[in-house]
Amino acid sequence: MKKQLVVVTGGSGFIAVHIILQLLQQGYAVRTTVRSLKKVALIHQMLTTGGVSDFTDLEVVSADLTSNQNWDQVMQGATYVMQVASPTPTLNFKNEDEMIRPAVDGVLRVLKAARNANVKRVVLTSAYGAIFAGHPNRTTPYTEADWSDLSAKNIHPYQKSKTLSEQAAWEFIQKDGRGLELASVNPVGVMGPVLANDYSHSNIQIEDLLTGKIKSVPKVDSGYVDVRDVASLHLLAMTQPQAKGERFLATTGETLSMLDVAAILRAHFPAFANQLPTKELPNIAVKVAAMTKPYLKMVAGLVGTYAETSNHKAVTELDWHPRSAATAIIATAQSMIDLGIVTAPKRQ
Known part of the structure; x- marks a missing residue:
């Protein structure tokens, strides 16, 4: 029997490679896109680290979200599409459209090609950033019913890009989908095993903590989720009939401060204890620093904000059971x- 083909965009990405791992382990054929075929060796290396070394059912092809080239061929014969790729957030953008336009256009490009190839369902990797931004006086956990309020002041272009690209996807399905199904997965901070020295910005935080780069941490609360559970939620959203037309917040439902994260690392990796921070920065210090350091802008917008989330929907509707946030954080560090x-x- 011919295996069902799943297209995964952006195959060298942290979430995408874990999705590919689980698809191959569950008997699917996978065709994944990369901007450059130079990434093939990296994908093979990461999959091998993750426990898959037979690449018979894996095809890696070149396609770029910013160009129409190849997308029609990419979708040929696919039953499902995981739209994971996203233009990487540039920290030194001149105007926010540099982040927003490619994100929106890229999602629409993939959806059009999927629809034209009679794909059954697309699962979109969106983000918590499309849910929580712009709600200053929040007191109840965020759910899938929430959308970021883009009329609010000081919303980071990355959050805008995630919100507008997901909204564009739902609008496309409604108006032009012609039966194409869509589900979205909106992860909070993604942790878990890195499979090579090429990983996402949320993991860099763990590296910076362990190596002593961060002396004091901002007062930022966040949800965390293991990448293996984010991947399994994508597969559930792809296959379960009840996931059609739905969003799913990928979170453990726990909220940790950066000091909590440091404490988890200290308890499990005592050799690093002296490198790990024990103090929080005053909010004003973070905001002042962000004026001259663009990479701190996103963090500065998060200090002191409410960050509780609920995973009730994914747990009850899709029978999804994520690992704890601590397990995810420890797995990142251990890897x-x-x-x-x-x-x-070295000991002194």
């Missing part, structure tokens, strides 16, 4: 130690 990305400081 970085195992791969030699971080090394314990």
Whole structure:
């Protein structure tokens, strides 16, 4: 029997490669896109680290979200599409359209090609950023019913890009989908095992904490979720009939401060204890620093904000059961130690 083909966009990405791992382990054929075929060796290396070394059912092809080229061929014969790729957030953008336009256009490009190839369902990797931004006086956990309020002041262009691209996807399905199904997965901070020294911005936080780069942490609360559970939620959203037309918040439902994260690392990796911060920065210090350091702008917008989330929908409707946030954080650190990305400081 011919295996069902799933297209996964952006195959070298942290979430995408874990999705590919689980698809191959569950007997699907996978065709994944990369901007450059130079990434093939990296994808094979990460999958091997993750436990898959037979690439018979994996095809890697070149396609870029910013160009129409190849997308029609990419979709040929596919039953499902995981639209994971996203233009990487540039920190030194001149205007926010540099982030927003490619994100919106890229999603629409994939949806059009999927519809034209009679794909059954697309699962869109959206983000918590499309849910929580612009709600200053929140007191109840965020759910899938929430959308970021883009009329609010000081919303980071990355959050705008995630919100507008997801909204564009739902609008396309409604007006031009012609029966194409859509589900979205909106993860909070994604942790879990890195499979090579190429990983997402949320993991860099763990590397910076372990290596002592961060002396004091901003007062930022966040939800965390393991990448393996984000991947399994994508597969549930792809296959379960009841996921059609629905959004799913990928969160453990726990909220941790950055100091909590440091404490988890200290308890499990005592060799790094002296590198890990024990103090929080005053909010005003973070905001002042962000005026001259663009990479702090997103963090500055999050200090002191409410960040509780609920996973009730994914748990009850899709029978999804994520690992704890601590497990995800420990797995990130352990994988970085195992791969030699971080090394314990020498004893004095």
